[in-house]
Amino acid sequence: MVRSSARPTVLILSYDAIDIDPRVIKQVRRLADEYDVTTCSPGSSPDPRVEHIALDPEDVRPRGRWGNLIDDIAREREWFGWTYDHVPLVQQTRRLLRGRRFDAVIANDAETLGAAISVAGAERVHADLHEFFPGLPVDDTKLGQRQRRYWTWLITRFASRVRSSTTVGREIAKRYGEYGLDAGVVTNASPFRDSTPTPTGSTIRLVHSGNPFRERGLAEIMRAVAASSADVSLDLYLTYNPPTDRQHLVALAEQLGPRITVHEPVSQAELIDALHGYDVGIHVLPPTSENNALALPNKFFDFVQARLGIIVGPSIEMAGIVTERGLGIVTTDFDEASILAALNGLTPGTVDGFKAAAQTHAEALSAEAQVENWAAAVRAITRSE
Template sequence: MVTSSERPRVLILSYDAIDIDPRVIKQVRRLAEEYDITTCSPGASPDPRVEHIALDPDDVRPRGRWGNLVDDIAREREWFRWGYDHVPLVQQTRRLLRGRRFDAVIANDAETLGAAISVAGVERVHADLHEFFPGLPVDDTKLGLRQRRYWTWLITRFASRVRSSTTVGAEIAKRYREYGLDPGVVTNATPFRDFAPTPTSRPIRLVHSGNPFRERGLAEIMQAVAASSADVSLDLYLTYNPPTDREHLVALAEKLGPRITVHEPVGQAELIDVLHGYDVGIHVLPPTSENNALALPNKFFDFVQARLGIIVGPSIEMAGIVTERGLGIVTADFAESSILAAVDGLTPERVDGFKAAVQTHASALSAETQVENWATAVSAIARSR
């Protein structure tokens, strides 16, 4: 039996708080079974089994007049390496981990990669890229386009060099191959829940959960459900980020009438239980950015584990799974009229059929089948000491 002191040491690095990030928490929980884990991120420790090194996003050391002048010149001339080396979280990471030895590192997202390489060396780093960084939405301004070039530089300068990589979907993996990577795929699948589908309600209860960003097409979904000839209702569990967008949707719900209800947000620990009381999860996400067009988000897999039928737009990743496995309906496009046509076509019997298909595929679409891809990648690095 391998004792703790003999187990390989693995660093999990993120510049978002790991304790509230469902994807990175899955890395921690799976790898803590066989490695000595150190997590490094803002926020609290994500697991009592690990050592946690907390980063402070507010710890920004004064640069002084000359330092600020050089920073301004570096931004204007796109000296990206200078800018990266002076990112406060990057500097903290290097300072707090100086002299530590790790057998493998999972670096989450693009901006952690250079710091991870500094700590452990390029051959010890696995990159987990949660989005397609060259396609992140930016303003069509000089500053926005410079930011896009910076994200692209991070990928070509760091991500293309590390030992291995993963990302969230097959289509994003294809796009990354244009930048010198060959990533595997670990979807944002939800841990398996041993649920049976509930009989479909009358009215049929639709549900959506998440952020209230206007560009996510929630107003069109709400208006379509309110106008539908089917016996349906829609509940939305929306966060307060951003608050003005949420206020807009709350006001719209009041205007549209009793079919539409906006609720307080629900924490991830309770979310699947809450969703299980509904019939159909709906997420018709307009392709307002490349990442939205390629999206395969957490909420899709939440719907699966809650054993709901699913309505999505023709987003390539989500639509492919829904169509291949018979989990629900793919709208013709992202317009309100197409959402209305999909909702009008719902019947209790049809939704029961979708739920039965979801039940069949729930295990295959669970996190347990996905996290082994991380375990395999980390093992290949850590065991090569």
């Protein structure tokens, strides 16, 4: 790692491990050649060109009887400032970065913002918000509603003060406008892959990758594939988080028969190559939370770079791009019957047309076209010094 005193210094802060976070890794890779970058997060260093300050999520210092009592009172009375100041990762950040000076900070997600402001000042902080935090799903309980108010407090208390902000899609950016943010957009696009579509065979091979959460509608997709009159199959590359949900889907696949196969998860580095052998990526995500309703996830862009056709539900962000670019099919609803109707209309010829559209639009929908928005935000901060 070579440091140049002539280059501005940039801190990239995250409370998730940066080395396994595709979005934040893109920030690191784009900025490391232009700035002296320091990363601060749990996990290992994401890039040999940067200085990495590791946070330890297990480092929770005992608060003692009276400290725990005050914490309980603070939560009950919603003294959110006290609660935030005593989050262990926030305390570690402030302790480990005390006395350091950074010309700009990218603070990832809501809970890093207060710590970033205390390290560098609000005028040097760019907030990158990966979700719509006031709309995160919570239990319909007193505790759950208090958690929602805490997330909202983080946005109104900190995000509205920082120099600039970005989020993952246009609709979420509009929602943040209600909280005083003029957020730009950096989608979760995948890096451009110089590739070409494969011809579609007589069996149309569908694929899905990701977490096996029950609320993501995977069981409905699986049942629709099993019942379809079209010659289709479905392969799922599912993580083990949460394991009980994965076990449920494995058992369902065995029950539904040979059209459905559940595979081991594939690393992000290998995923596009694995997807490229398929024909259609499918992600029909029920709007069980506001963030799900507004979702524009990594996997959508992975499908494009793998040169697949795409089937999505009527989710506003994904459906808009699929329709605008001719990338595939938008189902009429999120239920099994709507998915089945979409599958029954598939033919190898229509799928080849969707793949051709992915080829046409792959560069425009790539990460390289998006990350310049982060670079511009950091440049505006450092040049105002």
